[in-house]
Amino acid sequence: MEKDFDFNRIGKRMPYKTPEGFFDEMEARIWKEVQREPIVPVKRKSYRLPLFAGVLAVAASLALLLVLHPFASDEPTDGFTHVEQAFANLSLEDQAYMLEIYQDDIFMNE
Amino acid sequence: METLNDAKIVAALNENTESGFRLLMAKYKEAVYWHIRRLVVSHDDAQDAAQETFIRVFRSFRQFKGECAFGTWIYRIATNEALRVLERRRDGLVSLDDSEAETNRMMADDYVDYSDWESVKLQQAILSLPTKQQLAFNLRYYDELDYEAIAAITGSTAAAVKANYHIAKEKIIKYMNSICG
CATH class of the missing domain: 1.10.1740.10 (RNA polymerase sigma factor, region 2, helix turn helix motif)
Known part of the structure; x- marks a missing residue:
């Protein structure tokens, strides 16, 4: 009877290799990369209250704009323009942070 | 672990x-x-x-x-x-022809030792398996994880992982017997 292939003959030996010092270099590269951005703790519940306050503030600003609009200059503007302008003024990192935190928030997406 | x-x-x-x-x-x-x-x-x-x-x-x-x-x-x-x-x-x-060519291309990596013929063939046998069987075999054979852990990693059940591992092992033995025969 033909003898089956014996796994013990090879064990965990593999033909794959890595460059010299690869694992240390990989660790150094990853450490450098993770230091670039701080760890963002994601605790969604804790963001509800400040966010709600933020939404109220935006709503209040909009209401104020509507009330003051007749006396304001003729420059075409609205609340969203201000919000967009403020968002555009943030750094790319802060924009990414805001998007990550608020993108699926029910208050922002109602 | x-x-x-x-x-x-x-x-x-x-x-x-x-x-x-x-x-x-x-x-x-x-x-x-x-x-x-x-x-x-x-x-x-x-x-x-x-x-x-x-x-x-x-x-x-x-x-x-x-x-x-x-x-x-x-x-x-x-x-x-x-x-x-x-x-x-x-x-x-x-x-599918492309898929086979791709496997050969992958094995043409600079960091593969072709002098170890038997281990090259074993890896080719593993790579010819469907992904679920590859995962079950690799994680059990090389990483020595238990079936429950593998099931948690692959989003499967321990019973399915066990079945995949044994099927994979049988296929590998068949493949290795056919080329070493």
Whole structure:
């Protein structure tokens, strides 16, 4: 009877290799990369209250704009323009942070 | 995967990010790299996917709620990264012939020792298996994980993993017998 292939003959030996010092270099590269951005703790519940306050503030600003609009200059503007302008003024990192935190928030997406 | 050490790693990550990072890397960098490498074969792809795995782990370890072992969670992220690499490759293929050619191309990596003929053939046998069987075989045979842990990593059941492992092993034996015969 033909003898089956014996796994013990090879064990965990593999033909794959890595460059010299690869694992240390990989660790150094990853450490450098993770230091670039701080760890963002994601605790969604804790963001509800400040966010709600933020939404109220935006709503209040909009209401104020509507009330003051007749006396304001003729420059075409609205609340969203201000919000967009403020968002555009943030750094790319802060924009990414805001998007990550608020993108699926029910208050922002109602 | 020792749970005690994992608990220490998580605690260290929470207390002091650098020492936690060093412990995390000391325990998992090689395991994660080799797990990915066995699936994607190319050293460059394995390097990128391993790097991405640790960046994800490090940035989101606070979201780890302990529903599974920490090591299982890391392997799961690593597996997803490896599968993403394979998916990207498959998107560029149009036929089964292409798929076979792709396997040969993958094995033509600079960092493969072709003098070890038997181990090259064993890897080719593993690569010819469907992904679920590859994962079950690799994680059991090389990483010595139990079926429950593998099931948690692959989103399957322990029974299905066990079946996949045994089917994979039989196919590999058949393949190796046919070429060594």
